[in-house]
Amino acid sequence: xxxxxxxxxxxxxxxxxxxxxxxxxxxxxxxxxxxxxxxxxxxxxxxxxxxxxxxxxxxxxxxxxxxxxxxxxxxxxxxxxxxxxxxxxxxxxxxxxxxxxxxxxxxxxxxxxxxxxxxxxxxxxxxxxxxxxxxxxxxxxxxxxxxxxxxxxxxxxxxxxxxxxxxxxxxxxxxxxxxxxxxxxxxxxxxxxxxxxxxxxxxxxxxxxxxxxxxxxxxxxxxxxxxxxxxxxxxxxxxxxxxxxxxxxxxx
Numbered sequence: 507x508x509x510x511x512x513x514x515x516x517x518x519x520x521x522x523x524x525x526x527x528x529x530x531x532x533x534x535x536x537x538x539x540x541x542x543x544x545x546x547x548x549x550x551x552x553x554x555x556x557x558x559x560x561x562x563x564x565x566x567x568x569x570x571x572x573x574x575x576x577x578x579x580x581x582x583x584x585x586x587x588x589x590x591x592x593x594x595x596x597x598x599x600x601x602x603x604x605x606x607x608x609x610x611x612x613x614x615x616x617x618x619x620x621x622x623x624x625x626x627x628x629x630x631x632x633x634x635x636x637x638x639x640x641x642x643x644x645x646x647x648x649x650x651x652x653x654x655x656x657x658x659x660x661x662x663x664x665x666x667x668x669x670x671x672x673x674x675x676x677x678x679x680x681x682x683x684x685x686x687x688x689x690x691x692x693x694x695x696x697x698x699x700x701x702x703x704x705x706x707x708x709x710x711x712x713x714x715x716x717x718x719x720x721x722x723x724x725x726x727x728x729x730x731x732x733x734x735x736x737x738x739x740x741x742x743x744x745x746x747x748x749x750x751x752x753x754x755x756x757x758x
Contacts, residue, residue, distance in 0.1 A: 543693045547756035548728045549657030552686040553698045553717040557662040558624035558653035560614050561587060562758060569754035572734070577754075587612050593632070606632040608645070625650040645670045658690035688721070695722045698730070719750075728754045 547567070550559050554572060566580035574596050579589040590609050597604030610628025617623055629646035649666035664684045671677030686700035699718040719732020730752040 543658075543690075544725045546657040546690060546723065547725060547758075548721060548723055548754070549660075549688075552662070552688060552700050553719050553721075553730050553732045553750075553752075554734070555662075555664060555684055555686055555700055555702075556651070557660060557664075557686065557688075558614050558622035558651040559657060559660065560584070560616070560622065565756075565758045567754045567756045569752065571752045571754070572730075572750040573752065574750075585613050585615065587614075589628075591630075604633065606630070608632075620655055622653045623651070624653070643670060643672050655687075658696075659688070661685070661687040694724065695720060697721070698732070717750075726756050728752075728756065 550556055550561055561579070561581040563581050563583055566578065568578040569576070571577045571591070575591045575593055576595055577589065577591045579587055581587045588609070588611050590607070592608070593606040594604060597606060608628060608630030610626055612624055612626035614622060614624035625648070627646070627648050629644070631642060631644045633642040645668055647666050647668040649664060651662055651664040653660055653662040655661055662685070664682075664686070666682045666684070668680045668682060669677055670680070682702055684700055684702035686698070688696060688698040690696035697719070698721055699716070701716045703714040715734060715736035717732055717734050719730055722729045722731075730750075732750055734748045734750055736746060
């Protein structure tokens with residue numbers, strides 16, 4: 507798999523944040539955290555992807571996701587949020603010429619007290635002068651996410667077809683099902699992880715990866731420490747492992 511396609515895929519996965527909630531009355535209020543604990547500010551995210559649980563209106567975050575993507579998200583209303591992701595800071599430190607920007611919109615609705623459905627679209631471009639790159643890459647994606655649980659313990663299924671194309675190259679579609687979850691063990695920490703696999707070959711080999719790690723959090727901040735494992739990280743069949751970390755600042 508080309509290095510740039512992997513980077514674009516990682517950036518697109520980091521982009522979907524959370525939907526908003528609190529500006530309008532909801533059919534069912536989001537479940538609260540355990541008695542005595544502050545509300546989990548990271549309840550809408552896994553280590554790499556996101557889930558369908560809602561943010562509050564005006565709530566948001568900004569920071570480094572997996573030290574690769576700079577991400578930001580803000581809730582516009584109970585149903586809608588917008589998000590941005592870019593790898594420009596990472597690219598500038600690595601090479602002379604680079605550009606990346608992805609943006610998206612997400613809509614979420616509670617089906618029951620503990621079951622949420624979210625869907626949305628996103629798109630953007632990624633370019634850099636990494637060795638083996640094919641030139642400017644563009645991508646668009648539509649996705650749906652179903653999440654069961656609360657902000658302290660949840661499991662999600664996301665299906666996201668991603669269409670990627672480059673100048674003077676044929677495009678390709680990758681359908682990316684992903685299962686992820688989070689378990690809050692204490693007020694300030696918990697565990698998260700995801701598993702994803704594409705049954706459809708895109709412009710390169712089918713891509714599969716898994717993440718696992720620990721999350722530490724306060725009311726205004728969160729730090730993730732984890733490992734990403736994937737058979738295509740090194741362009742070979744044997745699994746490769748890459749440690750990662752992220753830091754997000756949260757506001758309400």
